[in-house]
Amino acid sequence: MIPENRVKRKARKAKKPCPCPSAPCIVRPRGQKERMNDKTIISRLSDQAARLAAHPLTSLFENEPQRMQRLSVQAPGLYADFSKQKVDETALAALLDFAEAKNLGGFFTAMRAGEPVNLSENRAAQHMALRAPEGETFKALGETISNTIAAERARMRAFADELRNGQRKGITGRALRTLVHIGIGGSDLGPRLLMQALKRYHAPGMDVRFAANLDAADINDALGGCDPETTLVIVVSKSFATAETLANARAARAWLVQHLGEDAPAQHMAAVSTNLKATADFGIQDENVFAMHDWVGGRYSLWSSVGLSVMAALNEGVFEDLLAGAAAMDDHALRTPVAQNAPLLSGLIQFWNRNFLHMKARAIVPYAARLALLPAYLQQLIMESNGKSVRADGTPADLVASPIIFGAEGTNAQHAFFQQLHQAPDPVPVDFIGFTQDQEHNPGHHQGVLANMLAQSRALMSGAPAPKDAPHKNFPGNRPSTTLLMEALSPFSLGALLAFYEHETVAQAVLCGINPFDQWGVELGKHVAMEVLSHLEKNTTEGMDPSTAALIERIAKP
Template sequence: MAGAVPRLSDDPALCAARDALTARPLTALFDDDATRAQRYQCAGAGIDLHYAKQRVDDDAIAALVAFAARCGLHDRIRGLFHGETVNSTEGRAALHMALRATPGEVWLAQGERVDEAILTTRDRFLQFAEEVRAGRIRAADGGAFTEVVNIGIGGSDFGPRMVCAALAPMTDGPRVQFIANVDAAEREQVLAGLDPARTLVIVTSKTFRTQETMANAHSVRRWLAEALGETAVSQHFAAVSTAIEAAAEFGIADDRVFGFWDWVGGRYSLWSAVGLPIALALGRAAFEQLLAGAHAMDDHFRCAPAEHNVPVMMGLLAVWNRNLLGAQSLVVAPYAQRLQRFIGWLQQLEMESNGKGVRLDGAPVPEATTAALWGDVGTNAQHAFFQMLHQGPDTHPVDFILPIRADHDDHEQQRLLIANCLAQSAALMHGRSVAQVRSALEAQGMTPETADRAAVHRHLPGNRPSSTILLERLDAWHLGALLACYEHRTFVQSVLWGINAFDQWGVELGKRLAGNVDRALRGEQAAGLDAETDLLIQRVLNSAG
């Protein structure tokens, strides 16, 4: 029953810890504990989490760990890795960790062994990528492919696009570009200047029925066939799909169709054949390093005790900020330009997974679930929304992500980048009191009266929480570990809220309605639309006419 559902915000130990911290600013927590910075950190798989600037103390951490234990977190993690039906609404396992499996490991999905099929499929698409990169799989005219266009949307786009951008300096294969938006402007921008004779196209759609993907795929097919002839299609297209017959009807040969499984959710799928664009751009060795880093994080998540477990602690801090401290959003600020697309990938991962209002037992969720997740790369973000973080009335916790070593030789600018990252987290915590501002202004020669008027505008309240996530460098191994860390953090939160992190029914309604509206725009009967939607359709039709 809904009344029996435990609430984080009603847990006595959590509430007591929150209330005890209310009157104690973060700076006081540091003043009272000389070892705080050393104790409030944990590390695993090359990812270091420093959370001493979060508004927690030992009692809060102990209460969070105890609450997680009451929610059965350990058993839920075990069930996840054992391939149990954790996606109860669709009757599926969620076994994306198995996609990172090494030879010799046994993985079961709902009791069925899947590791051999995973390794076979992985070898197929990685071998295909290597053959294309080496020029042994050739275009219709016998030349090598120098361009790759991946057509997908959602999980078929966010992950591969993000990884290719994050690891761009490692690119030594064909140039890979992406088309996702049904807005033809993106397709036209990508195709402009491309030589169809040198272009390999990947269509990524599990069903080969995804509306946006197939609209773009048919348009690109026409572009290529008009330039090279219909017979060239089979040599210039590949597919990542389970719909082999539909792909064949499109003109794609069976040996160029690479499948995946229903226990792989789209937002967790870059580790599968969905990652083919990554392998084409970076090569087999880099893709396997990406898997290895994620696999190392899987082992850490599965085995490390909660207090020393990076994804677990990140998940606990997230629900603490959301449900006990009332934070409505989480800001993610990677101090690495190449992680610019990390935010989009993470938004889908977190908000599609945990943006739910119903628990596993069918009862309404009795409290807030996922925070709104947003951000941008530092230092750009400092000149955009950091003003609000420092002086706005609402508190928005921040995850700072910092690769320590750069992949370029400009050590001076890397030092400046690091300085900005560390300074921002310190400034959010310390702030600047009115008295400090007034004293500084008077020291600059301002009169006391003028300093009083100016100080209130320059006051920064501080006491704004943040975590700093360090990785040695942004290479394939560390990136894999970072992505897997956030995947598991997402799962931890879902367990504490009692929700299913692996379905996405909210995505489906808009898709169905879009088909109905499209029929109306084509002049066909479309029942069930509201009055304003009908009005907007008529406005569009009148403008088009």
């Protein structure tokens, strides 16, 4: 396993671009011959699922002496054990054939080359470029972006160093030590996760608070107890027009002005945005605005300037180690054959679970209290990327790329939803995530955590028969899981873990022919909300459906 200490980031020779046409074939309308091949393999997969239905998971270990070796993968920063998944050598062979028919590896090569894999917006998806070692060349739609990334990263580093070292001052001359990070969705979940997960790497004297929700309690709690003289507000919004983010930013600005005067925003506010006019109108100086780019989506963006607050609040070099772990996983995903490729193989197995074993949900259970926010982060990553019913070519999707994602940290989760995992009629695959090192220096606790994690995966697989007089004590077993093991919850391993799930998510999208890089599903609710807000403000219900109209009237009552 790769050591968890800081890894020197060496430049790698970029892999040659995919020889496929611009925009890879797997997301363009496919020819009839290809579709026939798809259908043939899908039929094979359906047959394999029907065959395996008669075989409990435990029997697969008896029938396949090499199962552990075949279904375990060492990747940068983590070890993945897929042996408790309901798939055998024959079924896996059919899945690998389907991956080849879908040109899964070719898609990743095209994505690395900066092709417009985000077809609905005609954009590249170059989140890998954001964490690549200096010296590598990346392009987006033919334009070199590596120098732009390096320059912005240098600006981030200088700004973060000034904050961490107490050199950046507020309007009264005092050092800015409290950061209030305002964003939502991908502009919030990633940085919030990193700050909790990497708590042991926090820089002394730095404090970070977050506000995302439109409920005023969120921004009030974030600002509560802060000293305006030592507070810097960082507003993260690509367009600088996101309703929730702007509402919270206005509240924070008003708070600063109230305490420090009209000139305060110039020294007490920064932004991550592409809209320099809007940030300037808001009172934020251009030198305090950091760039976002249209070739990276919000849920893939924590590696960018979106992570500015994280870089500043963690010890020097920690953010770079996070990037190094993700870059190492990128290299593994790009260069390793699918059968030994941890994230792509995981994507194949989750595709199999959803479409052929008909498992509609998936639980994420990290056995680490500091990863309590990981399920929510992955919920957005996977469901916003893949929760779609239309293929990238505009045709109805006949395969499903995303289950319902939920989860919580172990061992707490065992006292919440594990009852359903063990005994409900619908099996739910589980991802167990654990760490071999005792970083809290409490061996008894750590051994207990690991024992519980291993016991739960074993119990879900093996089950236990009920006594004759107690049918309610029956545990059917035969419930699949994946176990991901890492040495320690370090910046490097966390970067590798998050990149693992990014690549797995993209792989599932490719197998189903959908675009994982847009999110049109979030737009309708925004438009309707503006319409309803107008009715609430005017106390009118004209044009509303009967239910919404009745609710508006009830809200309007004194």
